[in-house]
Amino acid sequence: MDVTSRQFSDKAHQALRDTVLQKALGHIEEGFVEARKNAAANLPEFEELRDRGRDIRAHVIEHLGAYLRQFEDQVYAQGGRVHWARDAAEARQIVAEICAEQGARTIAKSKSMVTEEIELVPHLEAQGLKAVETDLGEYIIQLREEKPSHIIAPVIHLSKEQVSETFHEHHQIHGFEDKLTERAELVAQARSVLRETFMDADVGITGANFLVAETGSVVLVTNEGNADLVTSLPDTHIVVTGIEKVVPTLNACHTLLRLLVRSATGQETTTYTSFLTGPKRPKDANGPSNFHVVLVDNGRSAMINTQNREMLHCIRCGACLNHCPIYANIGGHAYGSVYPGPMGAVLTPQLAGLADSVDLPNASTFCGKCEAVCPVRIPLPKMMRHWRESEFEQHLTPTGMRFGLGVWSWLGRHPALYRLVQRCARLGMRVLARNGWIKALPLAGKGWTAWRDMRAPDGESFQSQWAKRGKKEPA
C-alpha cells in the first residue's frame, strides 16, 4: 500500500491553516458524534452488544481459516466462485481477468475501502476500462482525482461550493451547463449522470461489510442504494474484500450490524442492508449471471500472531475517526493513507511499514476516546503504544527525542537522582513562572508553549506527599 505519511507533519500544519477544511470538519460533531451518542442511548443493550460484538470478532479470528473454508464452500454451492489474492497485485489481476473474460468495457463500482487499499480503479483504467465510482462521495473525489479523507464519508473535507465547482467542470458534457447552488440539486444531478453508468455497466464491483460463513452471503450496507444498483443491473458482480470480514452466522451478522450502523452514522440501520448469495437462480426474475468473491490477504494474515491481531476485529465504522481530537482538527488527508485516524494509525504501519508511517501512531493524545467508542472494543491506544515501542526499538525515533527518552529512562532507574532532578526542576519552574503560569519552557522547544502556557508546580510532589502520609490509604 503506497502512503505519503512521511509528510504528515507538513500536511497537518497545512490542514490547520485551511479555513475551508476547518469549516467542513466542524460538521463531524453534530453529524456523527451526537448522532452516535443518541443511537447508543436509545438501545438499552448497546454496551452488552459491544461485548458480544468483540467476542464474535475474536472467535472468528481464532477460527479464521475454518470459517473462510465454510464460506467458500457455500459460495460454490450457490453457483459463485471464490478467488484468493495474497497481495494487491494479485487482487487487481484477478479482477482485471474477470472483466476481460466478460468483455467488459464499463464498470460500476460501489464504495469499498479494500479497493482503495489495493488501488483497483487506477489499475482498471490503465487496462482501458471505464470504472466509475457510484457512491456520491467517492464519485466526487474520483472527479477531483483525490483520495477519500474518511472511511465512511469520503468528502467530509469538502464544502458544497467545492462540489458545485467540480460538477460544473465535469457535467457540462452531460448537458448540465448551469452552476448549482443547492445540495438537493447537486444530488439530483449526480443521480441523473450516474443512472447512465448503472444501465451501461457490464460489471459491478463492490466490497463487503460482512461475509456470512453459514450461507455464503455477502452483506452490504449503504444509504444511497448505489450498491444495490451495482449488484442488480450488470450481468457480473465481483466482490473484493478482506479475509477478516467473515462472520459465522446470519444472527452474528445482525449483532454486528446493530453496532456498525449506530457507531458509524448514528442511524439504527442503514437504508439498505443486502444479503447477496451467489448468481441468479435459473427461475429468478433477474440478477447477475456471474458472482465472484475475491478474498484479499494483503498483510492481514501476517497480523494474526502479532500485537496488532485485534485490529483484524475492526468493522470499519469510522467512530474512532469521528471522536479523535487529532482527526477532528486535521481531517484525513494529512495521514497520507486510505486508513486515517486512530484505526489508520494502527493499520497503516502494518500494511505499509512503520518506517513510512512512523508519525501516525504518534498522532494521538491518548485521550482514549477511540477505544471508548469502538463498537468491538479494540484497544487502539495500547496498539499505538506498541508501535511507539517498535519505533524506538527500530531506531526510527528522532535523535533529540531518543536522547531525551534515554535520559528520562536512566533517571527513572535511579530514584534518588530522579527526586533530586525533580526538585531542581520544580524550583526552576517556579522561578520562570509569572502569576503561577510559565510562558516559555527551556529544553522543551517552542511546541508546547507556542499555543498555551504551562501551569507552575503547585506545592509538593505526589511522591513527597505520599511519603509524608506514610503510604497509608486516605481516611
Place this chain on the structure above:
Amino acid sequence: MANAREHILSRLPDAQPAPHSWQEPFAPISTLLPSDRRRTLFADKLAQNKATFSEVLARKSIPGAVARHVAKQGYAGKVILGQSLAALPWDVVDLECHWVSGENDLPLEDGLMMVSDCFAAAAETGTIITRSDQHQDSRLNFVARHHCVVLDERDLLGPYEDIWVHMQSQQKAMPRSVNFITGPSRTADIEQTIELGAHGPASLHIILVRAESTRPESGEL
C-alpha cells in the same frame, strides 16, 4: 494463483470451532415485542425513517390505496406493478398500469412509481424485507423514483433474527438477494446534511394489509 489459497490458509488458525465454543447471539430483549405492539412500533419507525404508511383491510383494497398515494404524491405517470400484484382488481382505479412480465420488461429510466410486495418486515427499525425469486424483480426496489410496498400484517415481525426463521418456514434455500429496506434512499455526503433520493427511491410508502385477528370491529380503519 492456484496456490494463493493454500498459502493464505496455511497462515491462518484453522481449527474447527468446538461444538459448544460458540454462543449464537440473539436479538436484544428490547426488540422482542408482543404482536399487538409491533404495528405501532413499525409505524413509528417508518415515520422516523421518512417513509409513509397506510392501512387496508383486505388485499382487494390495495389498488385503491395505491391510487390515493399516487394522487397524494401528485404523480401523473404510469405505475409499474410487480408480477405478484397482477391478480388484484386494478380496473377499479384510474391508473395507467404496467405489469412487469419478464426480465426485459422492467423500465429502468428514472422518475417512475413502482409497486411491489415484500415477504416480511421488522418492526425493530421499520424495515421491509424483499427477496428475489421468479416473481420478484429486485431491481424494482432500487430503480423507482417512488416506491410503494405492500406488506401483509401476518409477515410483520419484531427483530431481524425472526426474518430468517420466517423465511425458512417457507423455503430452505437462501435466495440470491434478500434486501432489508428502511425508508427512502438518502445521502449525507455533502456537508453532512441528509438529502433523499440519492440513487434509489426518493419516497417509500408502505401499504399494510391488516390481519383478520387485528382488524377493527367496526370494519373500518
